[in-house]
Amino acid sequence: MKVSISMVSSRLRPRSLLLFFTIAIILAIAQTSIATLSLSEYILNSGKPTYTVLSSANTIFGGKFYLLNVKSQTWRGIEWNHKVGIYVPRRLVYKNHGVLMVTGSAPKDPVSNINNYALVIESIGAPFIILWDIPNQPIFGLREDALIAYTLAKYLETGEENWPLLFPMVKGVISTMDCVQNLLEKEQNFRIEKFLVTGASKRGWTTYLTAAIDPRVFAIAPIVYDNLNMPLQMKKQLEYYGTFSEQIKDYTKYGLTKMIAETDPNKVPEIVKAIDPFYYKESLTMPKLIVIGTNDPYWVVDSSQLYFYDLPAPVYAYVIPNEVHNITNQAEFFNTLRAFFVLAVANSLPEIQWKENESGMIVETPEELEYAKGWYAVSDTLDFRKARWESIDLEVQLNECGKKIVKFEKNTDKNLAMLVELRILKEGYSFSLTTIPKVFKRKGN
Structure with missing residues (x-):
């Protein structure tokens, strides 16, 4: 059964000022025309999601599992589809709050994959949603950072406002929240009103941006995205490494890192304002748990110094020693995430x-x-x-x-x-x- 959703536009945080930007050919300075670039506008004008229930079953602990296919949008003529797993624990303590984990390409067996989290989910006692396929890929023969960098370069080349891939990535998360609310209201007779959103790397990037514009996000736990305040981040990489990290070479290839590093603080390009969570910080008022590995080769060791103290409270850090861009100590991460979720719901977060x-x-x-x-x-x-x-x-x-x-x-x-x-x-x-x-x-x- 295919279900249409019509609940997106009323939930977005309004942005009072339209953003104007310079359409530049990569590494060129000359201004050629003016247009608007707004993440909120993209979300509002990118259509309504639909979903199909692919399967449902009882879990090994007596809860319920649903597997959906969510069609979030059609982006530049390409239909975006996402596998979405919804795990409703047997011990359902929280009905109004849930955890939404944003991740990459779906595995061949999503049901077995989400069962790996069964003990964690049951211990939290809240609906747990895994959203796969953020972004849809490959597109244009590219994946991950190579794909994001290509779309940013195309925006700078053409000035077409829907090019930045972060926009449809955020739309995928928002569409999933819509569909999960609809499904659980019909199947389980309760409705999740608030989501803790978490995701790693570019999904952590997406987590920040989603939280900035959708008030259903009551807490976030971005993982290994230690890159807010991009202009200063790029400058600091040059100071510490003498060059840009090899891990962000896809952006360096198009001259994006150089362009951002050379940004005049008084003339920040609109593309940076549109995709850098630092420029949405006034909207990031929800509890934030920032998860970082000390040895992440994408960033410098103290990247968080460039943004952490500028974020509105409450904001917490969980910096894991000797971890890189892939957090291997999953048990400790989920232990802290569980406590963060429960204490955020109870408005009883620690004071540090x-x-x-x-x-x-x-x-x-x-x-x-x-x-x-x-x-x-x-x-x-x-x-x-x-x-x-x-x-x-x-x-x-x-x-x-x-x-x-x-x-x-x-x-x-x-x-x-x-x-x-x-x-x-x-x-x-x-x-x-x-x-x-x-x-x-x-x-x-």
């Missing part, structure tokens, strides 16, 4: 503050702590991608207000990166949160 100074970090919290650790890595250069992170146990002290104080002081004159991990005990959950990494440069750098 920290200060950075020339000698290290001081962290303050009223929360009960299981332990505190200081993590650090040293490097002969500012390139920490292959540096090994080590930990030491930190003493937890009490101040005059009864709050816990954790100090982590640097003890080397080498290039040093450091962060503090707190193991928090709250409302029956034990989970880790961290500071963001701080780099202390060797004298003379």
Whole structure:
């Protein structure tokens, strides 16, 4: 059965100002014409989604599983379809809130894939949705970053507003929320009103942008997308590496990284404003759990310093030592995600503050702590991608207000990166949160 949905436009956050941009041929400066470039406008004018139920079955724990095909849109003449798995746990504690995980190309057996998350889902007690095929690919013979970079270059070449691939990627997430609401209301007699959205890499990028324009997103957990405030990020890559990371070579190929790095802060290109979550930060007021690997080769070790403190509270970091762009410690990630979801729903998120100074970090919290650790890595250069992170146990002290104080002081004159991990005990959950990494440069750098 094919179901049509007509509930998209009323939920988008309005954008009061139309964005104007310069249509440029790549690496050219000359202005040729003016047009609007708006993610919200694309979402509003890209049609209504439809879905088909491909299968439904009971889960191994007595819950219910649905597999959908969602048609989110037709983008530049190409129909976008997504496999969507919906797992309703047997122990359904939360009906108004759910978790939506955005990921890439669908596996051959989506049912078996989502069953890998069964224990996690049952422990959360909320509907858990996996959205595959963000983006649809291959298109034009390209996938992933190569495809995104190509579409950004085509936008700069043609000025056609629907070229940036992030737009249909966000549309895919919003369409899925529409379809999931419709399906569960009909099949399970409840309706998810709020979603925690999470996704990794370019799906983390998409997570930020979706949250900025759809108020159904009540919390986000973007993973390994440590690239907000793109102009400063590109400049910092040149400072630390002397060149742009090889991992973003698809963007360098079209001159995009160079163009962004050379951006005048007072004249940020409209394409950057349209796709960089940093320029939507006023709308990112929901709880945010930013998940990063310390050795992610896409970014520099302290990329988060360029945006973290500019995001509206509440915002948390979970920086995982010795992890790269693919987080392998899934058990700890989902443990923290579960606690973040439950505490965000209950409006009972932990309180953590920290200060950075020339000698290290001081962290303050009223929360009960299981332990505190200081993590650090040293490097002969500012390139920490292959540096090994080590930990030491930190003493937890009490101040005059009864709050816990954790100090982590640097003890080397080498290039040093450091962060503090707190193991928090709250409302029956034990989970880790961290500071963001701080780099202390060797004298003379």
